Amino acid sequence: MGAAPTGSITIGSETDDQLVARAVDRLTRLTRFPVAFGGYEADGAVHVTAISGARTHQLEGLVVQPGRGLGGRALVEKRPRLALDYRSSRSITHDYDRVILGEGIATLFAVPVMVTGRPRAVLYCGSWSEKPVGDVVAGGAFEVASELGTELRVRDEVQRRLSLAHTSSAPATLASATREELRESYAELRSIAATVDDPDLRERLESVEKRLAALSADTTETPLTLDVRLSRREVDVLACAALGATNAEIAATLSLKEVTVKSYLQSAMAKLDASTRHAAVAKARRAGILP
Known part of the structure; x- marks a missing residue:
């Protein structure tokens, strides 16, 4: 499916990939959903680089194209998307059924990470059984996405301004x-x-x-x-x-x-x-x- 981009820019001492990995790990703790994963947008697609709680290797290397699957819709529509019963959902394409169903995910929630109006990443949390997404899940996912968006916004601005000093x-x-x-x-x-x-x-x-x-x-x-x-x-x-x-x-x-x-x-x-x-x-x- 293609290789995910490797993060190299740091804020404090963390790289891009470390930032999203920490966000994914926190997602499982806040939402109480057993599995979470996510990655940045690059070349129009979402490259999954961080996975927490998975029981298989199905999610590794996943690249989600814009408009395809649940995360692809979240990326294009710039808003959270939910598939309560992923297998039978008619509101999404099923390009990634082999991966999602292969992991055994029944309910999947995807939240885009927005930075100045642009989706920069997508975070997912899922359950192996059909499970409603209430305030705990939604609130936790929104909080993690917002925090990651803030970090990326700060990092972008700092990198832009610091680059002005590199010639001195x-x-x-x-x-x-x-x-x-x-x-x-x-x-x-x-x-x-x-x-x-x-x-x-x-x-x-x-x-x-x-x-x-x-x-x-x-x-x-x-x-x-x-x-x-x-x-x-x-x-x-x-x-x-x-x-x-x-x-x-x-x-x-x-x-x-x-x-x-x-x-x-x-x-x-x-x-x-x-x-x-x-x-x-x-x-x-x-x-x-x-x-």
């Missing part, structure tokens, strides 16, 4: 426009991370934030040693303010109230002993708190 030998030689691009990425990444509840994912995002901060730091400025500890939210707000965003714009970006943004800014300014937000940003950059 050191952060000090970065063009000012490139440095500002990286600073924008840092602020955007923090705004995304602020919406993530999973502590493991937040930790991985923080490692990428530090990488961005190091790359975009201006080493021509004299470093400033400060015994200051800003809260995560204070750094989030200050990172947005560094881009010239107003309190209202920061509030919209971070899903906060405008008065809360003002409070965080005032607190950060007080800790940094700065009379304006611009002075606070400058001090935070010299102290290595902001890129």
